[in-house]
Amino acid sequence: MLQVHTYRFNGHSPADPEHERGRKDEKAWARENQDPIKEFEAKYTASGVFTEDELKAARKEILADIKKAVKFADDSQMPPETLAKELEYPDVPDTDYNLKQPPAFADEVNARTISPDQMQNVQDHIAALREKAIAGEISVGDAINLAIHEEMLRDPTTTIHAEDLQAGSSYDIPKLTQQTYGTIRAADEIIDEGHFIGKALGEAMNGYRPIVELMNTNFGIYGMAEISSAGNTYATTGGQFDMPMTIIGAGGTAPNQALGAEHSQPLHAYVMGIPGLKICTASSPDAAYGITKSMIRDNGPCFLFCPVKMMKESKGEVDLDRCMPLNKAALLHEASQAAVDSRNAVTVLTYLHGVKEAQLSIDAIKEEGFDIDLIELRSLKPLDMETIEKSLVRTNKLCILDESTKTGGVGASISARVSEELFDLLDAPVKRLCMDDAPVPYATTMEKAVVKRGDDLVQGVFDLCTKKW
Amino acid sequence: MKKITKQTYLDWYKDMLFWRKFEDKLASVYIQQKVRGFLHLYNGQEAILAGALHAMDLSKDKMITAYRNHVQPIGMGEDPKKVMAELYGKATGTSKGMGGSMHIFSKEFGFYGGHGIVGGQIPLGAGIAFGDKYKGSDGVTLTCFGDGAARQGSLHEAFNMAMLWKLPVIFIVENNGYAMGTSVERTANHQDIWKLGLGYEMPCGPVDAMNPIKVAEAVDEAIQRARRGDGPTFLEMKTYRYRGHSMSDAQHYRTKDEVEEYRKIDPITQVLDIIKEKNYATEDEIDAINKEVKRMVKECEKFAEESPYPETQQLYDMVYEQEDYPFIS
Numbered sequence: 001m002l003q004v005h006t007y008r009f010n011g012h013s014p015a016d017p018e019h020e021r022g023r024k025d026e027k028a029w030a031r032e033n034q035d036p037i038k039e040f041e042a043k044y045t046a047s048g049v050f051t052e053d054e055l056k057a058a059r060k061e062i063l064a065d066i067k068k069a070v071k072f073a074d075d076s077q078m079p080p081e082t083l084a085k086e087l088e089y090p091d092v093p094d095t096d097y098n099l100k101q102p103p104a105f106a107d108e109v110n111a112r113t114i115s116p117d118q119m120q121n122v123q124d125h126i127a128a129l130r131e132k133a134i135a136g137e138i139s140v141g142d143a144i145n146l147a148i149h150e151e152m153l154r155d156p157t158t159t160i161h162a163e164d165l166q167a168g169s170s171y172d173i174p175k176l177t178q179q180t181y182g183t184i185r186a187a188d189e190i191i192d193e194g195h196f197i198g199k200a201l202g203e204a205m206n207g208y209r210p211i212v213e214l215m216n217t218n219f220g221i222y223g224m225a226e227i228s229s230a231g232n233t234y235a236t237t238g239g240q241f242d243m244p245m246t247i248i249g250a251g252g253t254a255p256n257q258a259l260g261a262e263h264s265q266p267l268h269a270y271v272m273g274i275p276g277l278k279i280c281t282a283s284s285p286d287a288a289y290g291i292t293k294s295m296i297r298d299n300g301p302c303f304l305f306c307p308v309k310m311m312k313e314s315k316g317e318v319d320l321d322r323c324m325p326l327n328k329a330a331l332l333h334e335a336s337q338a339a340v341d342s343r344n345a346v347t348v349l350t351y352l353h354g355v356k357e358a359q360l361s362i363d364a365i366k367e368e369g370f371d372i373d374l375i376e377l378r379s380l381k382p383l384d385m386e387t388i389e390k391s392l393v394r395t396n397k398l399c400i401l402d403e404s405t406k407t408g409g410v411g412a413s414i415s416a417r418v419s420e421e422l423f424d425l426l427d428a429p430v431k432r433l434c435m436d437d438a439p440v441p442y443a444t445t446m447e448k449a450v451v452k453r454g455d456d457l458v459q460g461v462f463d464l465c466t467k468k469w
Numbered sequence: 470m471k472k473i474t475k476q477t478y479l480d481w482y483k484d485m486l487f488w489r490k491f492e493d494k495l496a497s498v499y500i501q502q503k504v505r506g507f508l509h510l511y512n513g514q515e516a517i518l519a520g521a522l523h524a525m526d527l528s529k530d531k532m533i534t535a536y537r538n539h540v541q542p543i544g545m546g547e548d549p550k551k552v553m554a555e556l557y558g559k560a561t562g563t564s565k566g567m568g569g570s571m572h573i574f575s576k577e578f579g580f581y582g583g584h585g586i587v588g589g590q591i592p593l594g595a596g597i598a599f600g601d602k603y604k605g606s607d608g609v610t611l612t613c614f615g616d617g618a619a620r621q622g623s624l625h626e627a628f629n630m631a632m633l634w635k636l637p638v639i640f641i642v643e644n645n646g647y648a649m650g651t652s653v654e655r656t657a658n659h660q661d662i663w664k665l666g667l668g669y670e671m672p673c674g675p676v677d678a679m680n681p682i683k684v685a686e687a688v689d690e691a692i693q694r695a696r697r698g699d700g701p702t703f704l705e706m707k708t709y710r711y712r713g714h715s716m717s718d719a720q721h722y723r724t725k726d727e728v729e730e731y732r733k734i735d736p737i738t739q740v741l742d743i744i745k746e747k748n749y750a751t752e753d754e755i756d757a758i759n760k761e762v763k764r765m766v767k768e769c770e771k772f773a774e775e776s777p778y779p780e781t782q783q784l785y786d787m788v789y790e791q792e793d794y795p796f797i798s
Binding site for chain 1: 505506507558559564566567568569570571572584585586587588617618620621622648649650651655656721722778779780781783784785787788
C-alpha cells in the first residue's frame with residue numbers, strides 16, 4: 001500500500017466554497033511551491049534537457065489541443081432523449097436467452113482448468129440432479145445448483161462467491177463448485193456483503209460473469225451501495241461496460257418463520273427501485289432453474305429471490321436445458337369460465353411464500369363460490385403488465401398477496417401502475433394484502449398479524465366479490 | 470481488580486455451569502419447537518464472560534454483542550427466567566416476545582443486545598462509549614463480536630474513530646475459529662486477528678480464553694486504560710464453541726476429533742479441577758452446586774412455559790412512542 005503525499009490547488013470541488021475558508025494563503029503558497037509542472041520546467045531547463053522555446057512550443061500545442069476538445073464538446077449534439085431508457089439494460093427485457101451463443105473457448109479452457117477427476121465428479125453430480133429433476137423431486141436449492149453448474153461449464157468466465165461456499169452455504173446453491181472450479185473461481189467469502197458484491201462489480205467490469213449468493217437476502221442490506229452501483233454501470237458508462245452479475249438469495253417473509261425483525265425484511269422491495277436491475281422471484285424448482293440460467297446469461301445485473309422457508313421444497317417438473325424469460329409472469333391457476341361469467345372471479349398476484357399460501361387456499365375460495373386467476377409475478381422488474389391485463393379483462397378485480405410492507409412495497413408499485421394503465425378494467429379498488437408497517441415480531445401470535453397468508457386471501461377474495469371495500 | 474479467591478472459583482464454577490446448562494436446556498426445548506427461529510449457543514465460551522464480569526464494575530460498565538447473547542445479560546444481572554421467556558416468545562420476556570433469541574436486551578443491567586446482522590454492533594459499541602465519554606461518566610463498554618465479524622469494514626471504521634477520540638471501549642473478538650462454517654484460515658492470510666489493532670496503534674493482544682483468570686487480567690488492564698482516559702483496547706479471545714454455529718448447523722466443516730480435543734480444555738472442567746485440587750469445596754458441596762444449578766434451570770423453564778403469549782395489539786403499540794398514532798391500526 002502506497003501513501004502518496006500531494007496537494008490540491010482548488011477546492012474539493014467548485015460546489016463547496018465553505019471548505020476553502022482559511023486556505024487562501026495556503027493555496028497561494030502551494031501554487032508557488034508545490035506545482036509539479038513548474039518544478040519540471042525549472043528542473044529540466046536548468047539541466048539543459050529542454051530549452052525555453054521547446055517548452056513554449058509544447059504549451060502552445062497543448063492549448064490548441066484543449067481548444068479542439070472544447071470545440072468538439074460544444075459542437076457535438078446533445079444525446080437523444082430516448083438514450084437513458086435505451087441504456088437501462090444491455091439485454092432487452094424480452095431477450096430469449098436460449099439463443100445466446102456460448103463462448104468458443106469453453107471446451108479448451110475447461111480441459112485446461114478442470115482435471116479429469118473433477119470433471120467426472122461434477123458430471124456425475126449433474127447427472128444425479130437431472131434425474132431428480134426429471135422425477136419431479138429436485139429441491140429449489142438443488143435446482144439452482146444444477147443451473148449454476150451447467151452455466152459455469154458452458155461459460156468458463158462465470159465465477160461464484162458465497163459465504164460458507166465450500167460447505168454448500170445454506171441451501172446447497174454453490175455445492176461442489178469450489179471442488180470443481182477451484183478456490184478463486186468459486187470463492188469463500190468473508191461476512192461482508194458490501195465487500196464481495198463490490199468485488200463482483202470489479203470482476204464483472206473486467207470480463208467475468210460473477211454469481212453472488214447471499215444466503216438470507218436481508219444481508220444484502222449491507223451491499224445496497226454496491227447493488228445500486230451495479231444497476232447504474234451500463235448506463236453511466238454510456239454502454240461501455242456490461243454488468244453481468246447475478247445475485248441469488250433466499251428471502252421474503254414466511255408466515256410464522258420466527259426469525260425476528262432483522263431477518264424478515266423485504267429486500268426485494270428495497271431494491272425494486274434501483275434502476276438497471278432485473279428482479280425475479282422463484283417459488284418452485286422449475287422457475288428457480290430456468291430463471292437462474294437466464295440471469296447468468298444476461299449481460300446486466302439480475303437479482304433472484306427465492307422463498308427462504310421453501311428452499312427444500314421439490315414439487316414440479318423442471319424443463320431441463322431451457323432458459324426462462326426474465327419478464328414474464330406465470331398463470332398458475334385459471335378461474336373457471338362459470339366463475340368469470342358470474343362475476344365471482346378475482347385476479348390474484350403473488351410471489352415467494354405467497355404462491356404456496358395462495359395455492360393452498362384455492363379450495364377454500366372455491367367452496368365459498370369464488371375462483372381466482374392465480375398469477376405468480378416471477379418478474380418484479382420489469383413487470384409483466386400484459387399477463388396482468390389479460391386476466392383483468394376476465395375478472396375486473398385485483399388482489400395482491402404481497403410479502404412486503406404497506407409503505408414502499410411491491411404491491412404499492414403494482415397497484416399504482418394498474419390504476420394508471422388498466423383503470424378501465426377495474427370494478428373495484430386494488431386490494432393489497434401486505435405486511436404491516438411494523439418490525440416483524442418474533443412471537444408467533446404477533447407475527448401472524450403482520451404477515452398476510454392464505455386465510456387473508458380467502459377473506460380478501462370474498463370482500464372483493466361481495467363489494468366490501 | 471478484585472482479588473481472585475476461593476469464592477471467585479466457586480462463583481465461576483456455579484455461574485459457568487448454570488450458563489452451560491441453560492444453553493443445553495434451550496437446545497432441548499428448541500427441538501420440541503418451544504423455541505423457534507435461530508438459536509446460537511455459547512457452550513465452550515463461558516470463560517470469556519466469567520473473566521470479563523470479574524473485572525467489570527457492573528454499576529457502570531456496559532456490554533454489547535451479536536446473536537450468541539443469552540448468557541451475557543444473565544451474567545450482568547438480568548433475571549434468567551425473563552431471558553428464557555423471551556426465547557419462548559412470551560409476554561414476560563426481556564423484549565416482551567418481540568425479539569427472540571438474537572435480540573435479548575437489558576437496559577436495567579447495561580446489556581445493549583442482541584444483534585442479528587454480523588458486525589452491525591461494532592459501531593454501536595463505539596457509540597455507547599462515545600455517550601459515556603460525552604457524559605463524563607467513567608463507564609466502559611465491552612464491544613464483542615466474532616471472528617467472522619472481524620472482516621466487516623465497520624470494524625475498521627469504529628477502530629479509527631475510537632482511537633481518534635480515545636473512547637472508553639474495549640473491542641473483544643471471540644475467535645472460536647469459525648465464521649458460521651468457514652474457518653479463519655480460509656478467509657485470511659494470517660490468523661492473528663488481534664493484529665488488526667496494530668494499524669490503528671491500538672493496544673491489542675491475544676488471550677487464552679478457556680481460562681477465566683487470563684480473561685479477567687486482560688480485561689482488567691483494558692478497563693483501567695479506558696477509565697484513565699487512554700482509549701480503546703482490542704483483545705482477541707482465543708476460544709472454541711462446542712456446538713454448531715446454530716441449531717441448523719450440520720458441522721461438516723470440522724471433525725468430531727477436533728471438538729473432542731477442545732473438550733479436554735473445557736473452561737468449566739479447568740475451574741472444577743482447581744477447586745478439587747485446592748480443596749475449595751468438598752464433593753458434597755460441589756454436588757450441592759450441581760443440584761442448585763439444575764433447580765435454577767428448571768425454574769426458568771417452568772416460568773417460560775407458564776407465561777402467557779403477548780397480545781397481538783402489542784406489536785402495533787411498540788412502533789411509535791405517540792399513543793394512538795393514526796397511521797397504524
